[in-house]
Amino acid sequence: MSERRPIERIAADLRRVRRTLAGFEPGTSAVKKIAARQAYDALLVEACAAVEVEHRLRTLHEGMDRDLERLRLEECLRERGLSV
Template sequence: MPERRPIERIAADLRRVRRTLANFEPGTSAVKKIAARQAYDALLVQACDALEVEHRLHLLPEGMDRSIERLRLEERLRERGLSV
């Protein structure tokens, strides 16, 4: 089994990618936005796995339900002490 990354590193990466998502300039390509969102989701999954939080990100297509699941997971991770 591969060694897990430290949760502190995952949290730092989550915050960095979240800032990137929040600060895209007008005109940023859709490809960059989608890639950043996918990177954020992958980091959320890593954090959930590390803190044993169940998630459904891999089951939901892009859209409102997936956005709601992101918010739910961010809140669950905060409840477990992870600063997102």
């Protein structure tokens, strides 16, 4: 059985990567933006597993549906007490 990281650490990492995503300057390379989004999504998946929230991030391609799923998950996590 694999050990899960403390939820507080996951939440802190989510906030850190979210700030990174929000702080990209115009002209930031697409590679950096994609990598940060992928890191954020991986953290969302980890947080969802920790608090038992179902998600569809692994099945949705980049685009509006995936963006909406991120927003939905952020709200679900907030409802469970995680500050993201």
